[in-house]
Amino acid sequence: MMEKRIRKQAGGLRPDKYLSEWQQQCLLDYVVKKAAGGGHRAAANLMIVEMLMLTGLRAAELCYLTMKDLPMRHGKPVVFVECGKGRKERTVEIPTELMRRIGEFAAAHRVGARAGSPMFVSERGGIMSTQNLRAKLRLIGYAAGIGHLHPHKLRHTYGTNAYNITGDLLFLQDQMGHADPRTTAIYARTNDRRRRQHAENIGTNLYDSLSKHTSALKSDCNVSNDKGLL
Numbered sequence: 617m618m619e620k621r622i623r624k625q626a627g628g629l630r631p632d633k634y635l636s637e638w639q640q641q642c643l644l645d646y647v648v649k650k651a652a653g654g655g656h657r658a659a660a661n662l663m664i665v666e667m668l669m670l671t672g673l674r675a676a677e678l679c680y681l682t683m684k685d686l687p688m689r690h691g692k693p694v695v696f697v698e699c700g701k702g703r704k705e706r707t708v709e710i711p712t713e714l715m716r717r718i719g720e721f722a723a724a725h726r727v728g729a730r731a732g733s734p735m736f737v738s739e740r741g742g743i744m745s746t747q748n749l750r751a752k753l754r755l756i757g758y759a760a761g762i763g764h765l766h767p768h769k770l771r772h773t774y775g776t777n778a779y780n781i782t783g784d785l786l787f788l789q790d791q792m793g794h795a796d797p798r799t800t801a802i803y804a805r806t807n808d809r810r811r812r813q814h815a816e817n818i819g820t821n822l823y824d825s826l827s828k829h830t831s832a833l834k835s836d837c838n839v840s841n842d843k844g845l846l
Contacts (some may be wrong), residue, residue, distance in 0.1 A: 628806030634772040639762040646760035672774035675746040675767035684731040688719040700793045779803040
């Protein structure tokens with residue numbers, strides 16, 4: 617019987633697990649442009665992308681958000697996750713601008729919704745399923761020109777961005793609802809600006825030396841050519 621191979625990973629996330637800055641810009645440009653054309657679906661798609669990129673929520677956590685979990689109901693600059701992974705509750709801090717935009721979305725597209733009603737609804741008016749969410753993001757990703765997009769890729773993008781900006785793993789662990797800090801630590805090794813600077817410094821050192829060596833070789837060649845002309 618063959619032993620099961622355990623894949624060990626050094627460094628950060630694989631490059632295909634999160635969005636680059638260019639991919640993030642392409643995604644935002646696409647959903648903003650579509651939402652500007654009007655319509656509930658386009659507005660909901662924009663709100664979904666904003667929520668995932670600025671909270672790091674898991675697919676099920678986003679789908680099961682209800683109106684009472686949102687800032688305009690409880691008055692706090694947080695989103696309340698009532699049933700996260702492992703049936704754990706948590707609050708997720710959000711920026712003031714997102715708080716405002718959630719309120720505008722609810723006022724325009726969830727008028728009269730009760731406290732226990734979902735923030736995002738399906739075409740039939742019920743809770744949006746995680747399957748529907750994944751299908752929606754897949755279509756958006758290809759339409760935006762960034763390829764296959766799924767909720768967890770946006771969660772990883774949030775984690776990577778948040779660590780780059782704050783450098784605070786404890787904050788990030790709380791935000792993402794990780795039970796084990798070792799899970800959060802991978803974001804400290806993913807596209808980190810300080811690690812990138814180390815790589816750039818190493819590259820600068822090598823290419824400076826290479827440039828000096830090349831210049832020296834050219835100088836020697838010129839001297840040799842001059843002697844040959846005498």
